[in-house]
Amino acid sequence: MAFTDLPIAKIHSIKTTDKETLRKWFHLLVLGRLLDDRAPNYLKQAIGWSYHAPYAGHDGIQLAIGQIFDRNTDHLFPYYRDMMTSLSAGLSAEEIIFNGISKDTDVAGGGRHMSNHFAKPEWNVHNVSSCTGNHTLHATGVGRALKKYHHKGVAISSQGESSVSEGYVYEAINGASNEQLPVIFVFQDNGYGISVPKKDQTANRKVANNFSGFKNLRIIHCNGKDVFDSMNAMLEAKKWAVENQKPVIVQANCVRIHSHSNSDRHELYRDDYELNYVNEYDPLAKYRRMLLRYHRFAEDELTAIESQAKAEVKAAHKAAMDAPDPNPESIHDFVIAPAYVSTKYPEGIHNHQGPAKKLIEGINETLKAEFRHNPDTFIWGQDIANKEKGGIFNVSKGMQQEFGVERVFNAPIAEDFIMGTANGMARFNKNIRVVVEGAEFADYFWPAMEQFVETTHEYWRSKGQYSPNITVRLASGGYIGGGLYHSQSIEGALTTFPGTRVVYPSYADDAAGLLRTAMRSEGMTVFMEPKALYNAPVAATPIPDDFEVPFGKARIRRPGSDISVFTYGNTTHMVEEVAARLADELGAQIEVVDLRSLLPLDEETILNSVKKTGKALIVHEDKVFAGFGGEVAALITEKAFEYLDGPVRRVGSTFTPVGFNRILEKAILPNTEKIQDALKALLNY
Amino acid sequence: MKIGLFYSFHAKKTAQTAKRIQEHFSSEELEPVNAETVTPEQFMSFNALILGVPTWFDGELPNYWDEFVPALEDLNLTGKKVAIYGAGDQKGYPENFVDGLGIMAQLIEQQGGTLVGFTSCEGYTYESSKAERGHQFCGLALDYENQASKNKQRIADWCDQLRSEFK
Numbered sequence: 001m002a003f004t005d006l007p008i009a010k011i012h013s014i015k016t017t018d019k020e021t022l023r024k025w026f027h028l029l030v031l032g033r034l035l036d037d038r039a040p041n042y043l044k045q046a047i048g049w050s051y052h053a054p055y056a057g058h059d060g061i062q063l064a065i066g067q068i069f070d071r072n073t074d075h076l077f078p079y080y081r082d083m084m085t086s087l088s089a090g091l092s093a094e095e096i097i098f099n100g101i102s103k104d105t106d107v108a109g110g111g112r113h114m115s116n117h118f119a120k121p122e123w124n125v126h127n128v129s130s131c132t133g134n135h136t137l138h139a140t141g142v143g144r145a146l147k148k149y150h151h152k153g154v155a156i157s158s159q160g161e162s163s164v165s166e167g168y169v170y171e172a173i174n175g176a177s178n179e180q181l182p183v184i185f186v187f188q189d190n191g192y193g194i195s196v197p198k199k200d201q202t203a204n205r206k207v208a209n210n211f212s213g214f215k216n217l218r219i220i221h222c223n224g225k226d227v228f229d230s231m232n233a234m235l236e237a238k239k240w241a242v243e244n245q246k247p248v249i250v251q252a253n254c255v256r257i258h259s260h261s262n263s264d265r266h267e268l269y270r271d272d273y274e275l276n277y278v279n280e281y282d283p284l285a286k287y288r289r290m291l292l293r294y295h296r297f298a299e300d301e302l303t304a305i306e307s308q309a310k311a312e313v314k315a316a317h318k319a320a321m322d323a324p325d326p327n328p329e330s331i332h333d334f335v336i337a338p339a340y341v342s343t344k345y346p347e348g349i350h351n352h353q354g355p356a357k358k359l360i361e362g363i364n365e366t367l368k369a370e371f372r373h374n375p376d377t378f379i380w381g382q383d384i385a386n387k388e389k390g391g392i393f394n395v396s397k398g399m400q401q402e403f404g405v406e407r408v409f410n411a412p413i414a415e416d417f418i419m420g421t422a423n424g425m426a427r428f429n430k431n432i433r434v435v436v437e438g439a440e441f442a443d444y445f446w447p448a449m450e451q452f453v454e455t456t457h458e459y460w461r462s463k464g465q466y467s468p469n470i471t472v473r474l475a476s477g478g479y480i481g482g483g484l485y486h487s488q489s490i491e492g493a494l495t496t497f498p499g500t501r502v503v504y505p506s507y508a509d510d511a512a513g514l515l516r517t518a519m520r521s522e523g524m525t526v527f528m529e530p531k532a533l534y535n536a537p538v539a540a541t542p543i544p545d546d547f548e549v550p551f552g553k554a555r556i557r558r559p560g561s562d563i564s565v566f567t568y569g570n571t572t573h574m575v576e577e578v579a580a581r582l583a584d585e586l587g588a589q590i591e592v593v594d595l596r597s598l599l600p601l602d603e604e605t606i607l608n609s610v611k612k613t614g615k616a617l618i619v620h621e622d623k624v625f626a627g628f629g630g631e632v633a634a635l636i637t638e639k640a641f642e643y644l645d646g647p648v649r650r651v652g653s654t655f656t657p658v659g660f661n662r663i664l665e666k667a668i669l670p671n672t673e674k675i676q677d678a679l680k681a682l683l684n685y
Numbered sequence: 686m687k688i689g690l691f692y693s694f695h696a697k698k699t700a701q702t703a704k705r706i707q708e709h710f711s712s713e714e715l716e717p718v719n720a721e722t723v724t725p726e727q728f729m730s731f732n733a734l735i736l737g738v739p740t741w742f743d744g745e746l747p748n749y750w751d752e753f754v755p756a757l758e759d760l761n762l763t764g765k766k767v768a769i770y771g772a773g774d775q776k777g778y779p780e781n782f783v784d785g786l787g788i789m790a791q792l793i794e795q796q797g798g799t800l801v802g803f804t805s806c807e808g809y810t811y812e813s814s815k816a817e818r819g820h821q822f823c824g825l826a827l828d829y830e831n832q833a834s835k836n837k838q839r840i841a842d843w844c845d846q847l848r849s850e851f852k
Binding site for chain 1: 741742743745748752755756778780781
């Protein structure tokens with residue numbers, strides 16, 4: 001059971017807190033409210049700030065979150081209503097307005113992310129998604145790093161109470177509870193998710209109590225409208241989390257004085273009585289009254305602070321109006337962080353002679369070699385490490401024995417958690433490289449898609465300030481009689497997202513080389529593993545111990561002059577078999593290009609090959625319709641049309657799921673017969 | 686013994702209840718005091734007090750009482766008898782029914798005051814309440830949203846009870 005009744009030290013009160021601290025807080029609260037109230041004016045004047053979620057009514061808890069945050073030790077994940085949190089954490093009024101009106105000087109990311117998403121990655125005030133609550137997984141992930149590196153600090157995740165309805169929030173808190181991580185989850189409860197009252201979200205009015213059965217977790221309730229109660233709650237939460245190395249939920253009761261945002265009209269669903277009483281409990285007005293009532297400040301002292309804040313906002317406004325806008329030519333900057341550059345194998349080709357190793361050996365040995373190379377490398381996934389078992393296909397066999405449970409460990413069966421905590425943990429320092437087995441089979445990666453998409457955004461959105469250095473391993477494809485959920489090829493979907501690389505080897509040596517490059521690069525790489533080839537003799541090759549394959553370098557597996565075939569993964573071997581057969585039978589010279597890397601794509605090799613042969617066939621295991629081959633075909637027709645002597649054709653799966661019965665599977669997936677038919681037709685065209 | 690009746694003069698249901706309470710006492714017996722501007726001196730000038738403490742939001746004191754708490758924490762209430770009433774919503778907020786009443790009661794006891802005016806929990810349906818002491822509320826619980834028709838009698842019975850308990 002969670003700890004729910006532990007006492008909270010009353011460190012702050014109107015009577016005991018020193019005057020300078022009270023002054024600082026009043027100044028911040030006034031400054032924040034001036035900015036919050038002013039924000040809609042920028043939209044009215046068509047200057048910007050088209051998304052503004054006012055924080056008024058959350059003043060106490062947001063002040064407290066920012067005040068307990070220490071940029072030297074902690075990580076803060078504010079959500080889109082956390083203006084006061086950000087100011088209190090140290091952002092300036094100018095920085096708030098730069099973000100609001102999306103200037104190039106916006107420290108969150110130069111105007112790339114939505115307004116009202118305040119951040120300063122330089123201080124570990126992280127730039128988070130608009131996808132509400134998804135940063136809880138990042139907080140848990142970086143909390144894992146805090147613990148593993150014995151770092152004295154906490155991760156603080158802040159969110160609205162309605163976002164707790166998201167399944168990944170459960171995953172994050174479950175993980176923090178299970179791993180006993182120093183993470184504070186703050187639920188700012190204003191009673192609404194936009195217009196949806198919290199009774200429509202969950203049965204408990206205090207959603208934190210839904211987690212009361214969790215072990216290793218402390219739950220604290222506080223009045224988020226009250227500065228002192230909020231400060232005492234947050235100080236207690238941080239102290240307890242650090243001392244006990246366990247997570248805390250702080251549920252802060254707030255009021256939302258205004259609409260959810262400027263695109264919401266709360267008068268449509270709140271009556272006058274409610275609108276009146278939320279105004280009555282204005283936290284700033286309450287704090288001001290108490291300063292006077294308990295004679296801590298005189299009226300003229302408060303007025304002077306208010307005047308000072310007004311002058312600051314005026315100056316910040318002027319600076320913001322003079323600040324530069326983002327340069328449209330910069331849009332291609334920071335799409336993905338730099339890849340590792342291979343000096344030994346710049347083309348990703350070798351002449352190594354030695355015993356042939358299976359594809360699974362190539363991956364396993366490279367993982368181990370890279371773990372030896374970089375002590376800040378970690379791997380986790382579902383089913384990845386339990387005694388002699390290392391993954392569903394034993395790809396990670398022996399790793400936990402060699403590198404220990406601190407670096408090689410199982411994850412709960414929660415794909416989004418696997419992906420999201422990778423994104424979080426990589427924030428701790430730039431040397432960290434995370435490898436995740438994204439799902440037991442690529443087919444099960446779909447629950448992780450929201451974190452995958454999120455991760456593709458990070459580098460661009462933060463204007464290069466944060467790069468998630470992650471390799472996502474996925475056992476992919478069919479030909480094992482696996483049916484609908486053990487046969488999918490998902491690269492067609494994954495390659496639509498800027499901000500990731502996608503590689504798909506066919507042979508053991510390329511698997512080893514691409515994996516090494518992925519694990520030494522910055523940014524995210526999806527490493528697709530054709531599971532049907534793990535132990536296939538046809539995919540076994542000699543592998544140099546230090547082999548590296550750069551991204552975006554295709555490999556010509558068989559030179560030819562009559563037709564170019566572009567392929568990858570399982571189908572590479574089928575194409576090579578057919579090409580050899582047609583050479584014997586018909587004397588056809590078919591060039592087989594193993595793409596290896598889909599994103600980035602080796603356009604140069606593709607176009608040069610087409611210019612040489614004049615005909616192109618694209619073969620992949622995924623569906624033809626909307627499969628990755630469509631992109632290759634479009635590239636060829638756009639840039640090499642005048643060299644073509646026939647239509648660009650494609651061979652792939654039918655536009656159906658993959659059936660379980662082997663008869664169905666054979667009818668659906670591409671095979672040598674289908675490839676041969678297509679090649680003969682194209683030869684005769 | 687003159688009784689001080691402390692409630693927010695701008696409140697609706699709490700003030701309505703105060704008005705009914707006043708009907709059961711003479712003006713010589715009862716003196717209304719606005720809780721929004723209450724001072725420690727006013728609070729200490731009575732040995733019998735009735736406090737109108739509704740529950741706001743999910744189980745909080747109203748801001749005007751909350752702002753008085755730091756002052757209350759400095760008062761020695763030994764020898765004072767305090768009765769508390771407050772409205773809640775047992776259907777809309779069943780987890781925190783009349784919590785405000787319970788929070789105030791705890792503060793009064795913490796400062797040495799004696800609580801009077803306990804009432805039975807029978808006839809109410811809720812999940813939990815900080816005002817619950819065994820099978821009794823440590824004051825008068827009213828529910829204008831769901832049991833408005835019972836308020837008049839409950840107030841009358843309570844006032845009769847207070848007459849004897851304040852002696």
